[in-house]
Amino acid sequence: MEREEVELLPSGLITCLLNSKEVRIMKISPERLTIRLAQEVKEINELKVIFYVFDENRYKEITIEKYNLINKGKHEFYVTYVFSIKDEIYLQNVRNAFNNYTRYIRLKAYSDDNDFSNEMVGYPSEKDYDFYEDYISQKREWMANLNYDSFNYRILNSVELAINVDNYELYNKYLNEDIETFMSNYLKDNFIEKHKLMYKNISRIYVGNEFCHNLFPSKRMLIDIIKKANNEGLEVTICFTYVRECYIDKIKSIINEIYNWCNENNKKIEIVINDWGMLKVVENKQDYLTLCLGVLLNKRKKDPRYIYKNGYNENKALIGDNSLNSKIFSEFLKDNNINRFEYESCGYKLNIAKGNHTLHMPFYVTNTSQYCTLYAKCTRMNRGRQKLVMGCPMYCKDYIFSYPKHLKMVGKYNSLFSFDDTLLHDSKKLEQYINEGIDRILLNFI
Template sequence: MNKNKINGISMIPFGLLAGFADDKEIRLIELAENGFKFRLQQEIADVGQFRICFYNSNDSAYREIQVKEFCIQKEQQEQFYTVYSAFTEQEDFRKEVQGLVTRYSRYIRLKTECDDAELAEELTGYPAEKDEIFAESLEQQKKEWFQDVLVNKLAEAINRVSEVAFELDHPELYQAYLKEDISAFMENYWIQNGFSQAVSDIAPDRLYIGNQFCHLLFPEERCLFEMMEKAQRENISITLAYTYIREDMLKTMDELLAKVDNWCKERQTTVEVVVNDWAMVGILRKYPKRMTPLLGTLLNKRKKDPRMGYKKGGRILYEQNSLNAEFYRKFLGEECNIWRYEWEACGYAQNFPGTLNEKNSLHFPFYQTNTSQYCPLHAICTDGERGKQKLVTNCPYFCERNMVLYPKHLHMTGRYNSLFGVDTEVLKHPEKLEAYVTAGIDRLVLGLS
């Protein structure tokens, strides 16, 4: 057995190559056909076998090789870890090393020679040529997204759910809602967002007022209470949508919520509050009787991307996230009084929990993929580069007139400080909405703008 030295590729990414010495996980730091180097926090006296897991991008799966014929050589002792070399002549190990090195070398070559779209095309079949096709405006894009929606069937599907809500999430919508009665507002809401006709027999049971992603788009105090008064007159329930809370926002947020609590007390009513920052949980503990917290989108984390369809391999693990852990939901309920969770239709099946007292809301058809406190749209409009982002304190609301367009086939757009994809399937195939309801959704939240 060749015990001279390991002379191979160093620091292959952990996602491509993982290893275990018996049941201890090891960090592989160099790989060659005659063996590998690895490091451990503690020294080891003896190893029965190694398990080396090679990722094969062609199959989108791992292959595990059990290395039973080997010898170990201690290389160096550092303060926090020990480095070893393991030598082997196993033929199955040698072949897997050759395959991984070939695939990894190809990836490095493509990464250095191609742009991201070309790289994705080579590795996954992504249609790079479609990245050159853009809509002229978001209005045109929406018409293409929504023109084939069968509004009557959509209405039937939506009306089967227990509660229907609509989002009011930016100043233009706030003012439109205040100026029009609810029926006229809803008719314009559909038409202005690219639908051929209004879904006339859908009326909201609830309004989500505020923005879950940009703190500067929450309504001013006077506007907020005017909308709340109007919603109460129209017998529509209220959910206030908050985003992250910066340190300098804590005092004013607390003061505003105290006024909301007093408004509820005077009118003998309650409101919901979408929580996207753990600081909000602490604030709401002061007002447990009249304000009910919900777990917002920024805290209900999961992988979401319009390009997910081009990824290889199984996607079943995407169906679950932290909320599928019962101990976590129990903590949210008992310690934070959070029993309702905000989800998004994002292009793949999701496993909604329902073993305790949970309730689930589904936002559609848009879903958030990225959010930054340092607004990229503001940077583009002021400096011409999205990389020159900075904290905006006096917002001119560029997002009322501007947005970032992406290739048409991606079904996504950049609005204010976030990126959004659109799940057009839930609109064009209403049976998918019905499936969500069957799976545990009891509230649908429509946000089109």
């Protein structure tokens, strides 16, 4: 190997176009370039190398004019071309890329994650040692920083307000209290009772958990909640999470029970799905069961640490779109009678798809797993030693994972959530969402 030659650099750092077609760089040096092709080309019309410029968060494209093809190698499944390059701009960019990549490897190998992030993107690693004493203090401080007076509640006249009832503690409270008492206690427990948003009465409850199968209510409890909500004039949305094969029969039984109640009472109920297999489970039942696309299927990049990513501010508008803004995907959903989508307020502006949809606030999920991290920590003292939990003792009633104050994150049961108070602060941003098609707000306090 030639001096200063490096093999198999990440394609995100340096890539190559041969006749406008991307090819794999096998080896690269300031004076030589080896690429891999699926098959030979008849003629080389253009050779370009594209470098990622760390300091500017962009790519720089260089057209190579002075080069010679010095070797061509035929292999069983591919062809390699070796070029000798005499180009000063190419040389400088290769060396800059080597220096940046060497620094990246050194920091990754010899520093901890905080120092690495601080050096690479300016992450405030010194703040990672400041924690809240407990979760109650954490929530109280988050809510204390809200500006209630500037919130214009008149924009909510056309919006439905719902709350998330997603664990056994809330199921039991709802069944044992009238709706006024339950709602009053719910708001006080989450330190949100003074917000002008709460002057509006709720008209719907979401029942079930989109992330953990163990937090879905028992069949009898679910029907009791549906009956009570119906008597109190509340609409009901039932939330399902992923569907493992071992739970298919159980889910079918629950769906049949819900459908039979709807049929007997001539009442429609919404079903939030987070697994494509649910389309088969609810087949031929959509006269009474209307489908909503859950947040696990409404996939997008969400994390409070995204603001430290290189190029985030310059390209923030790009992550506002996701698959729901694709015509092909939206037509697929329409063909399967899924017309409502569950969105989460997650720190940046979302581009809402056409139609009427729901916005979850103020929490959004960043990570979830079918194998509970909290259970692994409580039983094995190692969150990495996870397994499928059946017959769960509900450690999440008493324990959470705590994160540094500045991140506004909390680990609860099998998921990690972040707190986004953007819309609680700014009614104009909420009004913009309403004008774009959000007709329901779901309060989802963790």
